[in-house]
Amino acid sequence: MPPLPDWLRQRSDDDLVALLRARPDLATPPPADTSVLATRAGVRSSVARACEDLDSFALSTLEALVLLDADTAPVTLDAVAELLGCDVTAARARRSLAALQALALAWGDEDAISVVPAAREVLPTFPAGLGRRADGLADAADVLAGLDEEERRLVDKLAGPSPIGRTKEAAEQVPLERATTPVQRLLARGLLLRRDAETVELPRQLALAVRGDRPMGPVEPEEPAPELADHGQSAVDAAGAGEALELLRHVESLLRAWDEDPPDVLRSGGVGVRDVRRTAKAVEIDENRLALLVELAVAANLVANSEDAEPQWLPTVQSDTWLASPPEQQWAALVAAWLDLPRLPGLIGARDEKDRLLGPLAEDLRRPLAPRDRRRVLDYLDELPSGHGARPDDVATVLAWRAPRRGGRLRDDLVRWTLREATTLGVVARDALTTAGRVLLADGAAEAARYLALPEPLDHVLVQADLTVVAPGRLEPDLAAEMKLVADVESAGSATVYRVAEHTVRRALDAGHTAEDLHALFRTRSRTPIPQSLTYLIDDVSRRHGLLRAGTAAAFLRCDDPVLLAEVQANPNVADLELRRIAPTVLVSPLPLADVVDGLRGAGFAPVAEGPDGNVLDLRADARRVRGRNRPAPPAATSAPGERQLTELVAQLRAGDRAGAARRGNAVSPERGRPSAEATLRLLRDAAQQRRSVWLGFVDTHGVRSQRVVRPVSVGGGVLQGVDTDSEEVGSFPLHRITSVAVVEE
The missing domain is CATH 3.30.70 (Alpha-Beta Plaits)
Structure with a gap:
């Protein structure tokens, strides 16, 4: 069985390119040769990162290899398949092994498979819940058959997910003739291993005998198949558009509320509980929804910390532009901010390590990997057929199978939080991805806004006899602005109900409208007759308005x-x-x-304010604004090399291997870490005259060291012109970058 470096040298260039693409950390900095690559592939931290991308069955296969001690001696594929259990075919085990080999976590043919030693370190202490082997425990099946009922019950329990048991009976080794409890008897017979004074461990042989034809317990060879519901893409898009409009209305209400009564910034950052409750009541939404809106508003730079002597959360200058923008642009700004938000709003309401409540904008909500996990959930929904949705619990189950080591203890919660937030934003509706959501993942928020299925704005309202005005849908911006001025929103949803009252009419008159303006507004915009009660109300308020x-x-x-x-x-x-x-x-x-x-x-x-010219003066206070900060670019992921770079890197690996294998003859001795310039020139000129190849240690302009075998053509002007024996191309090698040189023996 060849060691890993030799096995990697036997791989094709395409295989090595695929390896470096899947494990980009191996390519930084570029390895000098395959031996360096193999060394990096076996480093614990790199192996741990590679295991994050393994699915549940691939991890089970890796655990089986470790249980078979493939890190010390090669094992066969048949032994791996047998350990995985009766539900696993040899073909399925072979595919899983191929996935491990593609990541250089395992190598070899089916008769001699090895794994990197670091695999044992990154896997659980007890792979598949199996403990250590016990010496002298030959026939575990017969031993199991001889246990009494209490002993068997204890062994069955420890043969589950963990072989460890806690008991004070492990403190003292009791001879078999004086043993009275199942633990004492099993310890005395060597059927339990004593780890310390309070811990016992079930030997692997007994656990395997209990599990029978499923030695590793429940193993899932295939991805779970969730039950999908077909809602129809048009229905999904319509529901998503409704959620988007509701979101925009609530964010606008939040900005208005904090414009009038901004909350203080806590010393620890964030917003206080009382301010959250007060604002939620003003906006008429629950506190959980408000918390998400606050996070979105700050992320989209609509709200910012004033950062003065008594800091407050205030709308920014950009919020005025946002409020004046079309709904599609408003939605795009919020969705873009959410998708790249390096925070977890789902943690709001939980408690930190010191039992303090986590509120909106708290620093403890920061999670740099949140955007990656958010996209991973949406990417799965993008795989489903158009208009089809899956329940959040089913999505969490599938993603847990695909990458069980990702997400930590919050793994499944992250899925549910993402789907809930995406539904609030209209990216997901009825557990399915909207068309705008699919475009968002592919082309970004600006393009996705074009596919937001908002209904066409209406140019009319319905005035009722009880002084309410019904907007049966989304209103045109100018009409919506007029209605907000002359009436208060009584209820909102797919249809908005406004109520006209004396104070709202006065508010419109204070803003400079005349009674005739208001009559004309309702006369031209209402599809229903204007009730006399509304006409009398406007005339009565107008008659008293402005007398003073x-x-x-x-x-x-x-x-x-x-x-x-x-x-x-x-x-x-x-x-x-x-x-x-x-x-x-x-x-x-x-x-x-x-x-x-x-x-x-x-x-x-009912006075009105009068300006120097005698016209009505609007005394409403100017809004206080802060400049805010530009939204930071999302943290760049580790930049993976492109295909061309990977291909060149593999070529360098091959060159390094050949250079390392070349027999070196006459060499230049380094002086203070670098070869003598005079000796280097002499050796290179002699090699050029004799048409002999030389081995070069070389550092390129990026500081990357490599080894080359070069056939010198000319030396002059501080540069070696030579033919690279690997590519057969003429290259230039500045002499000051050559770290070592030797003649290659033929």
Whole structure:
């Protein structure tokens, strides 16, 4: 059986390219020859990384090889298949072995298979739940048959997933004649191995006898097949579009809420529990959904830390652009941020190691590998037929079989969290990937937004007799803006219900609309007749609106009706405004204009603010904004070499092997780590005259060392011109980069 370096040299170039593609860490830095490659392939950390990509059956095959001690002596494929159990055919074991060989975790032919020694270190302490062999335990089947009921029950339990048992009876070795318990009797007969004062271990022979024709216990040779549900792609896309619109509405509500009442930034970062509850109530969603929206808003740079003396979470300048953008662009910004989000929002609500509650934006949510795991879940849904979905538990089962060593203790939770978040974003609907979701994985968020099946915006509403206005779908942006100004949202969903009230009409009038403007809005936009109650409400509020005119004196209050001004001045609820009459129709106050207007409105009057030109002045406070930060690029994965680079690397490996095998004759002795320039020139010129090949130790411009066999053509100007004997191409080798040189003996 050849060692791993020799076996790798026998592989084809395509095999080596495939190995380096599957295990890119082996190619960095480029190995000088196959011996270096083989050494790297057996390093524990590299073997552990390679095992992360093994499926459940390939891991079972590797465990079987370790149990057969293939890391110390070659074993046969028949022995591996037999250990894997009666459900595994030789052909299936052969395919699994081929997968291990492709990763250089195992090598050899079917009659002599070996594994890298580091495989034993990266696998569980007890592969397949089997313990050590016990000396002198020859016929385990007969021994098993002679056990009493209590002893057999104990042995059966330890023959399960773990051979380890905890018991205080292991503290003392009791002779068989004085043994009274099953543990004492089995220890006395050598049928349990004592590990320490409180631990016993079941010998491998007994466990194998209990398991019978399934020596490694339950083994899954094939990927689980989930039960798929066909919902139809159009229905999936429609449901996803509905979720997307709901998401955008809630994010907009979040931005409005934090614009008016921004939460403080905790000392440890994040948002406080009280602020989360308050905002969730304002946005009318549950706290779990709000937590995800907060993470998305910050990731998309719509919200940021103000980073001042008393930091708060505030909408950014970019949030105004986002609010003014079409829904498709809004969705693309959120989805792109989520897909590359290096955090786990699913952990929100859990507790850390110090039993502290994890809230939105907490630093403990950071997980650099989250984007990789998120894409892995979506990639599986992308494999399913169009319109077909699988339950989250089934998806978790399949992905656990494909890569059981990935994800750690949160492996299955990651799948469920990803599917829940993707459903909130409209990437997944009814447990199936939407068309926009498929495009997202292939071409990115901007392109995916074109496939978001949003309904066409409507240009009309339905006014009801009870002063509610029904929007039977998504409204055109200008109509939606008008409705938000003149009415409050009462309920939302596939249809949005607005309610018109006195304060909402006043809000529209304060913004500069006239009564005729509002009548025209409902008259031209409603598909139903305008009820008289709405007409009367608009006219009544308009008639009282603006009778009082407030301006800056610090502030003045004027009105064409002196009686109304007298009523205002006599009202005890406005005494704090310090109003003073300076003319029959004018009052002044030393307070700011906004305070005067708010005080009068609080007392039941309906003033409007007046600008220097006499027009209505909008006193709503300017929104406070922070610049925010540019969204950082997703952490770059370890850049894998391209096909051309891999092909060149394999060629260098072959050259290094041939150079290493070349017999070296006259050589130049190095001086201070580098050969003498004079001696190098002399040797190379002699070789060129005699047409003899030389062995070069060479460092390229990237600092990569390699070995070459070169046939010198000329030496001059500090450069060796020679024919590389591997590629038969003429190359240039600067003399200052040559680290060693020797004549090749023919």
